[in-house]
Amino acid sequence: MSPGRPRGRQLLRRRWVVLLVPTALALLVVPRVAGSPGSSAAQATDPFTVEVSKTTDLVSGETIEVNFRTSAGSIVHPGTRSDVYTCALQGADSYVKADFSDGTCVPLGVRLQEADVSQDSDHFYRFPDSGAEQGRRGIAILRPGVGTGNWRRAGVDFSLTCGPANPCRLVYDLFVQTGSADAVEYIRGGPELSYRPVEGVAGCEGSTADAVTSTMPDRLQEAWLAWTRDFCGRASSPPPTTSFFQPEGDALRHFAAGDYDLGYSAVGYRPGFQPETERPMVPVPIGLNAVVIAAGGGYTVGDGSWPQDLPRPHAQFRLTNQEAAVLFGQSQASLVFNDQYVNEMLANNPEIPASLYLFNSNVSAPVALTGAQSTTFFATMQFDTLAGDQWTNIDGSDRGVESDFNHADPVHDASFLSLKTGRPDLARLAYSQRYSQGTFYVLTDLATANALGLTVVSMPNAAGEWITPTPETLAAAVPQMVAQEDGTLLPNPQATAGYPLTFVEYAMAPAEPLVDANCTARTGSEDLLHGWLDYVTTDGQDQLTGGDGLVPLTPQLRDAAATAREAVGATPNECATPPPPTNPPPTTPPGNGVIPSNSLGPGGEFGSGPFTGSGSSGANGGSATPTQEATAETAAEALEAAQDDGVDLPGLSGIRAINQLMPPAALLAVAGLTTAVALATAGYPVPASVRRLPRQAGATARRLRRGGRRGSGG
Numbered sequence: 205m206s207p208g209r210p211r212g213r214q215l216l217r218r219r220w221v222v223l224l225v226p227t228a229l230a231l232l233v234v235p236r237v238a239g240s241p242g243s244s245a246a247q248a249t250d251p252f253t254v255e256v257s258k259t260t261d262l263v264s265g266e267t268i269e270v271n272f273r274t275s276a277g278s279i280v281h282p283g284t285r286s287d288v289y290t291c292a293l294q295g296a297d298s299y300v301k302a303d304f305s306d307g308t309c310v311p312l313g314v315r316l317q318e319a320d321v322s323q324d325s326d327h328f329y330r331f332p333d334s335g336a337e338q339g340r341r342g343i344a345i346l347r348p349g350v351g352t353g354n355w356r357r358a359g360v361d362f363s364l365t366c367g368p369a370n371p372c373r374l375v376y377d378l379f380v381q382t383g384s385a386d387a388v389e390y391i392r393g394g395p396e397l398s399y400r401p402v403e404g405v406a407g408c409e410g411s412t413a414d415a416v417t418s419t420m421p422d423r424l425q426e427a428w429l430a431w432t433r434d435f436c437g438r439a440s441s442p443p444p445t446t447s448f449f450q451p452e453g454d455a456l457r458h459f460a461a462g463d464y465d466l467g468y469s470a471v472g473y474r475p476g477f478q479p480e481t482e483r484p485m486v487p488v489p490i491g492l493n494a495v496v497i498a499a500g501g502g503y504t505v506g507d508g509s510w511p512q513d514l515p516r517p518h519a520q521f522r523l524t525n526q527e528a529a530v531l532f533g534q535s536q537a538s539l540v541f542n543d544q545y546v547n548e549m550l551a552n553n554p555e556i557p558a559s560l561y562l563f564n565s566n567v568s569a570p571v572a573l574t575g576a577q578s579t580t581f582f583a584t585m586q587f588d589t590l591a592g593d594q595w596t597n598i599d600g601s602d603r604g605v606e607s608d609f610n611h612a613d614p615v616h617d618a619s620f621l622s623l624k625t626g627r628p629d630l631a632r633l634a635y636s637q638r639y640s641q642g643t644f645y646v647l648t649d650l651a652t653a654n655a656l657g658l659t660v661v662s663m664p665n666a667a668g669e670w671i672t673p674t675p676e677t678l679a680a681a682v683p684q685m686v687a688q689e690d691g692t693l694l695p696n697p698q699a700t701a702g703y704p705l706t707f708v709e710y711a712m713a714p715a716e717p718l719v720d721a722n723c724t725a726r727t728g729s730e731d732l733l734h735g736w737l738d739y740v741t742t743d744g745q746d747q748l749t750g751g752d753g754l755v756p757l758t759p760q761l762r763d764a765a766a767t768a769r770e771a772v773g774a775t776p777n778e779c780a781t782p783p784p785p786t787n788p789p790p791t792t793p794p795g796n797g798v799i800p801s802n803s804l805g806p807g808g809e810f811g812s813g814p815f816t817g818s819g820s821s822g823a824n825g826g827s828a829t830p831t832q833e834a835t836a837e838t839a840a841e842a843l844e845a846a847q848d849d850g851v852d853l854p855g856l857s858g859i860r861a862i863n864q865l866m867p868p869a870a871l872l873a874v875a876g877l878t879t880a881v882a883l884a885t886a887g888y889p890v891p892a893s894v895r896r897l898p899r900q901a902g903a904t905a906r907r908l909r910r911g912g913r914r915g916s917g918g
Contacts, residue, residue: 250390250392251274251275251277251278251380251382252272252273252274252275252278252378252380252390253272253273254270254271254272254273254376254378254392254394255270255271255273256268256269256270256271256374256394256395257269257270257271259374259395259396259397259398260398261398261399261400261406262348262350262397262398262399262400263350263399263400263631264317264320264322264348264349264350264351264399265317265320265321265322265347265348265349265631265632265635265636266347266348266631266635267345267346267347267635267638267639267657268345268346268347268348269343269344269345269346270288270326270328270343270344270345270346270374270394271341271342271343272286272328272341272342272343272344272376272378273340273341274340274341274380275340276340277382277383278340278380278381278382278383279333279338279339279340279380279381280328280330280331280339280340280341280342280378280379280380280381281379281380281381281387282330282333282339283387284379284387284389285327285328285379286327286328286342286376286377286378286379287304287312287325287326287327287328287344287376287377288325288326288327288328288344288346288374288375288376288377288394289303289304289309289310289311289324289325289374289375289376289377290309290310290316290324290325290346290348290364290366290372290373290374290375290397291303291308291309291310291364291372291373291374291375292308292309292364292372292373293370293371293372293373293396294308294373295393296373296392296393296394297393298393299375299391299392299393300391301377301391303375304375304377305357306362307357307360307362307363307364308364309325309364309375310324310325310353310355310364311325311355311357312325312326312327313325314353314354314355315349315353316348316349316350316351316352316353316364316365316366317349317350317351318351319632320347320349320350320351320632320635320636321347321632321635321636322347322348322349322350322351323345323346323347324346324347324348324349324353324366325346326344326345326346327344328342328343328344328378329342329343329344329511329513329514330342330511331343331508331509331510331511332508332511332512333508334508335507335508335509335510336508336509337509343511343514345514345638345639346374347635347636348366348372348397348399349366350366350367350368350399351365351366351367352364352365353365366397366399367399367402368398368399368400368401368402371396371397371398371399372396372397373393373394373395373396373397374393374394374395374397375391375392375393375394376390376391376392376393376394377389377390377391378390378391378392405429405432405433405436405443406433407433407436407437408432408433408436408442408443409436409442410442411442411443412441412442412443412444412728412732413728414726414728414729414731414732415442415443415444415445415446415729415732416444416445416446416465416466416718416729416732416733416736417445417446417448417464417465417466418445418446418447418448418464418465418466418467418468419447419448419449419450419454419455419458419459419463419464419466419467419468420447420448420449420450420452420455420467420468420469421449421450421451421452421455421468421469421577421578422449422450422626422627423493423579423627423648423649423651423652424449424468424651424709424754425447425449425627426651426655426753426754427490427491427651427709427747427748427753427754428445428447430747430748430753431739431740431744431747432444432445434744434747435736435739435744438739438743444732444735444736445466445732445736448464449626449627450575450626451573451574451575451576451577451626452469452470452471452477452575452576452577452578453476453477453575453576453577453607453608454575454576455467455468455469456469456471456473456477456479456712457479457480459483459485459712460473460479460480460481460482460483460485461479461480461481461483462483465714465718465729465733466711466712466713466714466733467485467711467712468490468709468710468711468712469578469709469710469712470493470578470582470692470707470708470709470710471578471581471692471694472485472487472688472690472691472692472710472712473690474688475607476576476581476606476607476608477576477578477581477607483714484714484715484716484775485712485713485714485715486691486712486713486714486715486768486771486772487690487691487692487710487711487712487713487768488710488711488712488713488737488741488765488768488769488772489693489708489709489710489741489757489761489764489765489768490709490710490711490740490741490754490757490765491708491709491745491748491754491755491756491757492675492678492679492682492706492707492708492709492754492755492756492757492758492761493649493650493651493678493706493707493708493709493754493755494649494650494673494678494703494705494706494707495578495579495582495583495586495647495648495649495650495695495705495707496647496648496649496650496653496660496661496673496705497523497528497531497645497646497647497648497661497663498645498646498647498648498652498653498656498658498659498660498661499518499521499643499644499645499646499658499659499661500517500564500567500634500637500638500640500643500644500645500646500658500659501515501517501518501564501566501567501637501638501639501640501641501642501643501644502515502516502517502518502561502639502640502641502642502643503515503516503518503555503556503557503561503641503642503643504516504557504561504641506557514639515639515640515641515642517638517639517657517659518555518556518643518659519555519659520553520555520659520662520672521553521643521659521661521662522549522552522553522661522662522663522670523549523552523661523662523663524548524552524591524663524664525586525587525590525591525594525663525664526545526591526593526594527539527545527548527549527594528583528587528591528663529587529591529594529595530542530545530594531570531645532570532572532583532587532621532647533587533594533595533596533597533603534594534596534597534598534620535569535598535617535620536563536568536569536570536620536645538598540559540562540563546559546562549562550562556643560642561641561642561643562642562643563642563643563644564637564640564641564642564643564644565641565642566637566640566642566644567622567633567637567640567644568619568622569619569620569621569622570621570622570644570645570646570647571621571622571623571624571630571633571644571645571646571647572609572621572622572623572624572646572647572648573609573623573624573625573626573630573647573648574608574609574610574623574624574625575608575610575625576607576608577607577608578607578707579647579648579649580606580607580608580609580647581605581606581607582694582695582705582707583647583705584603584604584605584606585605585695585697586695586697586704586705587603588603588604588605589697589698590666590697597614598617598620599614601614609621609623610623627652630646630648630652630656631656634646634656634657634658635656635657638656638657638658645661646658650673650678650753650755651752651753651754654752654753655752655753660672660673663704663705665699665700665701665702665703665704666697666698666699666700666704667700669700671702671703671704672703673703673705673706674703674751675751675755675756677702677703677706678702678703678706678755679702679755679758680701680702680703681695681696681699681701681702681703681704681706682702682706682708682758682760682761683701683760684696684699684700684701684702685699685706685708691764691768692708692710693707693708694707695707708761709754711737711740713733713737713768713772713773714772714773715771715772715773715774715775716773716775716776716777716778717730717773717777718730718733718773719777719779723777723779730773733772733773734769734772734773737769737772738769741757741762741765741766741769742762745757745762
């Protein structure tokens, strides 16, 4: 395609703080080329391709990457910024330059969804000429929002809506230079963006009155959605089950009370998850998962392998059990301002250039979920077993195994541990801060970490070997797991094979047949229940082979699932009509239009679950303050019950994180002063390592200046 009419323009050359400020403007002649894209958002003759990491089933604020690569002999033009926009859907070959300013496309800086901190347009960060990419690649980071953006330009009001009923399209404004010729501008329509429906499940039509009602922790939402879509496609039928997402302890409690036909959990009835009444249930294994610590954020790279003005996310990260125990049991300051731990962390993570990247100023405390969660239970059991001396409160008080961070004794200080009420709250933070400067830490599960794009941390097993959770290491851990009387398997912190925090996800199915309030057998629902359990433990395992969610059952667990299925509904029902629940969940949870948050009720409507505690949608998030303080008596009772059940049970604590950013030395000093004030205000002694920070910051600044002069001179 021949270029269009040349147009002169003056552009201020862009430089960052580490470069010299230009003293003149560069005059660039940029021909513009408009036209239709091919399947890769470019015509076959275009000297570039564009790839988008995800374009379908998008949830509001979800992070996606857009990679722009030029052909050999061409480069991403260094003097003119290339951009990507979210635009109203129209023909891919119909976009022109004016669309970026006339309301067709979302301008840079305008959000379609403020609550989810969406980023609907961005510029491409150029890879340096000195690196392996040789200036031929640019990367843009988007967080497509579901909602309506409003803006005003030149006295005119504009708006654009994107969502399940309003698909939009990515459009590129790219500048490519071939050889020594002038830069050429290409305007190309990219892929259509489609969004996860607020009601129903994509690929499933209609509903049935016999649908099995179920409740589960929201770490299972990707697996449940994948299974439901595949089941509907195979049977050409409505969804056989509905789902309601809530904290794991609440899910078990509501299942036990008869509020739902089916529950999901990694633990049975045990201390910390004990319902008032124990409904007879059969644990049917459905997949493998793992407790993980996930790292978000990144660090500046100066070797040419990544754009200098975009923090590079961690490709890998390592933490010892002792470091993890200090991080989540004491405070982040106790970890990253302790010379012993810092030196060890930098040695184990050599790609991190300096200690200042071990914390993040936007997320000032490690993050976990409130409510009774098996992830909390299993992680603290590991800390207590393998790092008991470090698993203490910041004042040195011993901790133990705990199921709910929000009900710990000793209490977790809200400034030392940021508790999120559920997946939507956690997702906002993870998506918006994924490419921020410095590291933040999240205690979660493998499926959630992968879904949110976080880096899964490797940890040592009891033999001291570094283990990364993978399908292979999860499967290898199963033979050493600890069998419980109720038929469930629990992680074994002392395991020397596989990833030690591997756990089994179970469908907690009713042992008795399903009946209605009049004690009449619900035969239609019973058939759907058995069909569903048979599917998810056999053919449905194929939906877990992608390596980024739950892991398929091992042959041993498949056999166990087949045996368990035979016991579902096999116990005679005494048919005593249960009293109505004292606090029944909503029958039609309200939709929230954000992330598939906490429920998928009748018809598949996502909405809010019956959460307790508080959480903020800000960058730092909100901490759920303890709603009930554990007493010595209740702690002793829980410990005794856990020991009787073959599980050690202790208490918990709180955490504080300090962080910093760009000018490293200045922020290091700020972080130290902030830490000192926080500790002193809370009544804790200020560590000597923190008191030394201002002096260390000055020394760091001097070294940076000397290094900068040497670098500029070389």
